[in-house]
Amino acid sequence: MAANDPGSTFDPPADAVVRRPDFLLGVATAAYQIEGAATEDGRLPSIWDTFSATPGKVLHGDTGAVACDHYLRWEEDVELLAGLHVDAYRLSIAWPRVVDAAGRPNEKGLAFYRKLLRRLKEKGIRTSVTLYHWDLPQHLEDAGGWRNRATAYRFAEYADLVSRELAGLVDFWSTLNEPWCSAMLGYGTGHHAPGQADLLAANQAMHHLLLGHGLALATLRRNDPASRKGIVVNVGRGTTDGTTPDDARAAELFELQHNDWVLDPLLRGQYPPRLHDELWPAARPPVQDGDLETIGTPLDFLGINYYFRTNVRADGNGGYVEVPLPGVERTQMGWEVHPDGLRDLLTGFHRRYDNLPPIYITENGMASDDRVVDGAVVDRQRIAFLERHLAAVDEAVKAGVDVRGYYVWSLLDNFEWAFGYERRFGIVHVDYATQRRTPKRSAELLREFLARRRSPS
Incomplete structure (x- = not known):
């Protein structure tokens, strides 16, 4: 699907899935990354307000207090979306903005959110809403956060309230965004809010996140039956350039903890035994009777977020260590550009489950150091990145995987979590x-392609 000049055209083959009118092509954002207005209209503090205000946690001391000022500029941003002719827009609800400390x-x-979603509907844009994109109310973290089983029930109550209030305005509900990141980066390594570094806490958090997901699905189905309900997970491709059986096992363990840790309980009703027997024998999830049945509630769709491949080798202690490959293309984040990883994961999941x-590809994109020059931003690497990843999706579809849409991350440059505002993922500067x-x-080419698709000559 790559164009001859990635800076000037985007013209997928005639048989590409992205050309089908029923294949959704959209863009995505998240509340804390774009909304700002951190204290407006009764919004409570979130764990990311606390984390980003803690010295040394976020690059350059950046916070999401203002971000893209979307809370006040949402009408301008909806016009921007409409002008791009996107089929769908994925956004998230800020839990601290819609529920007070008493629930x-x-x-x-x-x-x-009601005004925003109504306007999107008026513009003919399909709405995909994520209930939790990492901004846990701080008062819940003070009570134990996702380590505390009670948070799963508070999340279900929040889902119940929001889905009653916004019923009929949402086409796709996603319960969680990337529970792996919430659990591992938030509680396992401390790289994200709330900044804990405890593998047992990460396993507790993962179980309660997934339990909250299952509990929330029941309320979503009851309150908004016409919508589709699912979850968004981030997946990673693990490979090795090592030559030993231990190196091959290391790549398996990487995908086991990155992918199977989340997908197996969702789709098989169990945590992968190897994960705890071989990798984390002292850190097991706090499963109670009935939990796995709740977590394994059938999904209407699965959202997949994919960004890069990780090369690993055996660490000599039964685990693995990342060993970056030399001479490969990388983004501003330092992540390897590897479209084949997306195809391989999709076809692998198709065989496994x-x-x-x-499936909807709910996030895919890249960061680059974009600058406005003479009124324009020519982001050639991003254009080529999107073309190649859409081609990988197309290959997976032709191999039998049921992929029904693709969302570019992101609509706007925004607050990139621990990396602050330095890393630019947007197709809009x-x-x-x-x-x-x-x-x-990249946005101009997307707009031109979508306009052609809507009015084929």
């Missing part, structure tokens, strides 16, 4: 000093 609705926060639901939005060349 009661905050009408001003709910009104914001008999009950694999329809944001000048954070003025909040001026400038569509990059």
Whole structure:
């Protein structure tokens, strides 16, 4: 699917899945990364407000207090979306914005999302809403956060409230975004909020995240039956350039903890035994009777987020260690550009899980050091990146995988978590000093392609 000049055209083959009118092509964002207005209209503090305000936790001391000012500029951003002709828009609800500390609705926060979703519907844009994209209310973290089983029930109550208030305005509900990141980066390594580094805590958090997901699915089905319900998981391709059986096992263990840790309980009703027998014998999930049945509630769809491949070798202690490959293409994040990894994971899941639901690629994109030059941003690497990853999706579809849509991450440059504002993932450039939005060349090509698809000559 790659164009001859990735800076000037985007023209997938005539038989490419992305050309089908029923294949959703959209863009995605998340509340804390774009909304700002951290204290407006009754919004409570989240773990990311606390974490980013802690010296040394986020690059350059950046926070999401203002971000892209989307809370106040949402009408401009909806017009931007409509002008791109996207089929769908994925966003998240800020839990601290819509529920107070006693669990009661905050009408001003709910009104914001109600207005936003109605306007998107008026523009003919399909809506995909994630309930939890990492911004846990701080008062719940103070009570133990996702280590505490009670948080799973608070999440189900929050899902119940929001889905009653926004029923009929949402096409796709996702319970969680990337529980692996919430559990491992938040509680296992301390790289993300709330900043804990305890493998047992990570396993506790993962189990309660997945339990909250299963509990929330029941309320979503009851309150908004016409919508589709699922979850969004991040997946990683693990390979090795080592030559020993231990190196091959290391690559298996990488994917076991990165992918199977989440997908096996969702789709098989069990945690992968090897994970705890071989890799984490002292860190097991706190499973109670009935939990795995709740977690394994059937999904209408599975959201897949994919960004890069990781090369590993055996560490000599029964585990693995990352060994970056030399001479490969990388993004501003230092992540390897490896589209084949997406194809290989999708086809592998198709073989592994008999009950694999329809898949949407809910995030795929790259960061680059984009600058506005003479009023334009020509992001050639991103254009080639998107073309090649869409080609990988196309190969997976032709191999039998039921992939029904693809969302570019992200609509806007935004607060990139621990990396602050230095890393730019958007197809629209944001000048954070003025909040001026400038569509990059990737956005222009996406718009031109979608306009052609809607009005084929």
